[in-house]
Structure formats: structure tokens, C-alpha cells
Amino acid sequence: MTKTIMIDPVTRIEGHAKITIELDERGEVSDAHFHVTQVRGFEKLCEGRPFQEMPSLMARICGICPVSHLLASATACDALMAVRIPQTALFLRRVMNLAQIVQSHALSFFYLSSPDLLLGMDSNSAERNLIGVLQANPQLARDGIRLRQFGQQIIESLGGKRIHPGWIVPGGVSEPLDVKKRDAILAETPEMLEIAQRTLTWFKTVMSDYHEEIETFANFPSLYMGLVNDEGKLSYYSGKLRIADASGRILVDHHNPEEYSELIGEAVEPWSYLKSAYYIPYGYPEGIYRVGPLARLNVANGARTERADREWREFRQHGVVSSSFHYHYARLIEILYGIERIEQILSHPKILSKHVRADAKPNNFEGVGAAEAPRGTLFHHYKIDEHGLITWVNLIIATGQNNLAMNRGVLQAARRFVHGERIEEGALNRVEAVIRAFDPCLSCSTHAAGQMPLEIQLARADGVVVDRVMRG
């Protein structure tokens, strides 16, 4: 008889989800699915609205990474207006995006995942949280809080409002940077660099305790996609698409993100509202690819800042890194990069220029904007009528692009850690932790609001649920 285990909802991820694990006659795991049960709907809501409203409307998709949506959206609007935004505006948008990456990664790593890493996957779930971390390693917890604050304060200082800053607008940004704000940010970067470096050192020491997890957390060959700059180095905004395979071979390079639809297809599965993206030339589901921190470090040939480049070399010393467990590692390197790059950009002589916005009427009826969001490449694609009213919207979100990999990862971990008809605490947490490694943002990828907890169900082949665990 086969059985299904359901984990519903996965805790400590943004949004809500359910995992089902199916057992075969021998009680071994035969299949696993990561379900997203919310309905999409944001695209529809935008129809008929003036395109200038899109960045702010889109920022409402998600309270966790509004900046990424603002950025991708405003970039799509720039394309509709057919403008090239002023250089300083580009710099400022970059700073905001990197600040977002720093704060979001700090949330993911320190608040959501460090409890697993510091206290162990089998530790008591009641203590496996940030408070537990604070007791066991106060410095780690404090560092996490400081880093997140740093990112948030930059967003707040530039955008005037932390959660939904309306400062990124079609054509550029609405206000230039003033010297006081710049200096205040620059005054903090040395401390932040130290924190990022310290955390990396710590992570490398605990990594050796997680051999089994590294082996089984979505550790399989796949393709990777990310933006890179002209030299093929890390880029989080206004770069070009690169896709590399499991061996590091570059399949697609310097592809204009506006033509993403030549590369990326989206499949719909009955068990999830989350569309699964795949690389078209390889078909579905063979075209499985990953995006986000791990993918970005896998496709790039380096970082253009000193410390991050050094870390990148170490990270990639054996070539492509295929375990999704290392999303954590990659996130820490990206935090370091983000801080260094913010420092670099803010030190540019033109950063205080008052010329930060281009103006134009709609000149194209279709526009695409892309940016690297904390969780991966984000695309906004709009069509408008002759007056600038939105007629069609498509969003391709990181979590959808990682969907195939998350499913395969859940199956892999379930096969290794789930045995028999009961879900042990350690197994439950490991299956969840696979999902958490991807840091999926479900409210955003299904474009629905609100949060819901997670459930895992273990079911037999005849469909009878033999065990069920609820979280959240």
C-alpha cells in the first residue's frame, strides 16, 4: 500500500504551502509534491490602469521584497516610454535593490534558517527560532538584526517609507540623493562588512556538520539562470541573461531580458497554482533550472568587488555548486557583495546629481523589465493601449522558476529522511528546510495576499492519509 505524508504549511517561509509525500507498498517514499494552494489574480487587477501606477501597484504584491517589484515594474515602464534613465537614477536604483537583497537575505539566513544551522535539525522545535539563537549565540543573532536594519534603513532613507517606497518611478527615481543620507549610509558600511565576513567564517565552520543535508537538499544537476554584466560578472540590475548547465557550460549569454520568452516557458500542474518555469530548448520538465543566490554565483565568472570576489572563488573552487543547501552560503556572499557594492556606488562622483528622472509619453506598446530579486530573476512584462492603459500583464517570479527544483528537492530529502508511516520531527524539519533553503516567497509568486501556515501529509498508495503534521 502506498501512503502520502503532507507537510502543511511549511513554517518560516514567506507565504503558505503544503507538502505531500506518497509512500509505495513497501512504505518507501515514491513521490513528493510541494503545493501552492493560493489563487493568482494580480495580473487581472492591473488591467485598465494607467501604466505609471504599476510600480506602486506591483510593490503591493509582496511585503517582503516590494523593492524588486518596484524595480522590475519601473524598468518595464521605462521600456514603455522608450527612455534610457539618467545614470544617477540607475545608480540609485541599484543601491536600493542591493539594500533589499541585504535585508531580505539577512531575514532568510539569520531569522529563518540560522536556528536550524546553529541549534541543529533535530533540536526542539519550540526553541528553534531567533530567540533560541539569541540564547545560544547572541552575537550571531545581533549581527542578523544589525544587517537587516542596515538594508531596511537604506530603503527607508532613499524611499521615505520602508515597506512600500514609491521613490522608484517610471523614468528614474523621484528624488535625488542628499549628501547627509549618503554619508550616513557610508558611515555604517565598515561595520556591516565586518559582520558579513564574520558570519561567513562561522558558516564555513558549521558547514562540516551538515554533510548529509548538503548531499540531499535538492542536490542534483540542473540549469542555472541569472543576470550578469558585460564581463560576465554578478549583476543584480540592468544586466543580461546568462544560462549555464550543471557543468558550468554557458548555454545562453548576454541574452536581452526583454526576450525572456524565447528562453522560458511556463507549465501548469494540477497540484499547484504556482506555474513551473522551464528552459524551452530542453523542454518540460527536462528544462529544470534554478535562479537566486546559488544560481547567480553559478553563472557568473566573478564579482566586481574585492572581498566578494575572493569568496566567490572559494565557493566555486570545485566548479558549479549543485546542493541547494548552499543557497545559504551563496546568500552570505551576496550580502557581502551588496554592502561592498553599495559602498562603491555611493562613492561615485555623480551619485548626488540632481538629474534623476527622464520623462516621456508612452512610445512602445509593450515593455519588459527584469531585476535580480533576492530570490532570483524577476520579470515584469506589460502591454498597454495607445493611451497608456494596461491591457495585459505577465510576471515571472523567482519562486515559479525554482518550482521544479523545489519539488525534486523535496522528493530527494523525503527519500532520505522519511521512513515508515510516521513523520519524525527531524524528518519533517529537513523536508521543510529544503523548501526554506530556496527561501520561496509564495504570496508573491501566486500573487495573492496573506500568510497561511503549512501542513505535511503522509499518504498510502490507496490515498489514505496515515500521518499529518501541522505547523504555524
Next chain:
Amino acid sequence: MKPAEQVTVLKINGDEVSAHADQTILDVARENGIEIPTLCYLENLTEVGGCRLCLVEIKGAAKLQPACVTRVREGMEVATHSSRLDTYRRKILELIFTERNHICSVCVANGNCDLQDMAAALGMDHVTYPYLNPSVPVDLSHELFGIDQNRCILCTRCVRVCAEIEGAHTWDVRNSGINSRVFTDFNEPWGESQTCTNCGKCVNVCPTGALFKKGKAVGERTRQIDFLPYLKTMREELK
């Protein structure tokens, strides 16, 4: 009716005040530093008494009266604030909010909107009536301006400023009740209007984000209504 020079004495909120007999309660109250909330009223335009936010209690009258169109009378006793008035005013605001789709967070007028300010000032922090969620259009056909009917509160300031000050009378209201809509000329798209002079006065007087300059992002609309008294005086001199 008594001649305008005649001085009338009345009481507002228990205090005696004097007024010209042709003044409205609103005028007199404001002259005496008493604030009465208004939305459709705009100084220098004809009063229409449309929004009913300025309702006041008058001793001896069973019904509440709109202060913006009610003339003062000798011995009148007016109350501009009471818990009954507060409740009615909040309800009026709630009804305005339910009638169209007012999404402040993505509106061009966010932070610069009379309706939003009024809701905050009168403590209307939630809406108890069901939203109508009507499907109403946005028209961006005009070269410079746009109209989003979702945000229109039918105050008719645009209609009045266009007819009375600009003299074009491009705007008017069609249909009735909750189906009322402002429209231009013979209801063709604004961009095709033969009478619109592109002056932008309507955009400047609109209390909400219904009328706006194109190309503005959320919260970016600005208004400038200082021109009104000058133009009004000029028009009167022409007569």
C-alpha cells in the same frame, strides 16, 4: 428679502455673531474661525450643496441643513458640531468611499487628497457599508490630462470651474444617483473634445485623484488653485 447691507445677528455654537443677510452659514462660520467640513464647496465657485458634509443643526428645524447653501436668518441658532453631526458626516464619507474604488495606496493623489484628509480629520477609519466595486473607466485620451472615474466623488467642481471661470462648459454630469458620471461634451473621449481648451483648471480643483496631469506616479499629483479669486474678479469685471 432684506437688502445686503442689513446686519443679521445669529448664534453659532452658542456664540453671537453678526453677518450680512445674504451670507451663507458656512461663510459666516469661517469668517469667525469656525471650521465646518466641506468637499464640494470651493470658494469662488457657485455652491451646489451636493456632498452634504457641511450639514449643521438649526434650532427649530427638524432636518439638518447644508451650511454652504443655507443663508443666515436673524436669531438663527446653529450648531456646527455634535455627536449626531459627527456620525452623519462619517457615514457620508463611508458612502462616498463605497460608491467608487478609492485605493489610496496606488492613487496619484495619495497624500494630497481632500477626501483622504477629510476621512482622517473626521476619524472615518473603517467602512461599514458594502462596497459597490463598480466597473468604471479611466480615460487617458487627452494629450495632457487623465480622468479616473474610480476616484470621482461627483463634487462637480470640475463642471463649475469649467463653466463659470473658463467659460468652456466642457464637463457635465449625466445619469442619476449612483450611475452619475462626469463627462465631456457629447460623451466622446476627453481627447476628442471640441470645447476643452486644455487649461487644466478642472485638474487643479479636483479634490481627489480623479483628474490628474498625465505622467505622474503615485502620490505625485500637485494642485494649484490660487488662480481662482483673480480669474473670478476678472470675469465679474467683464460682465
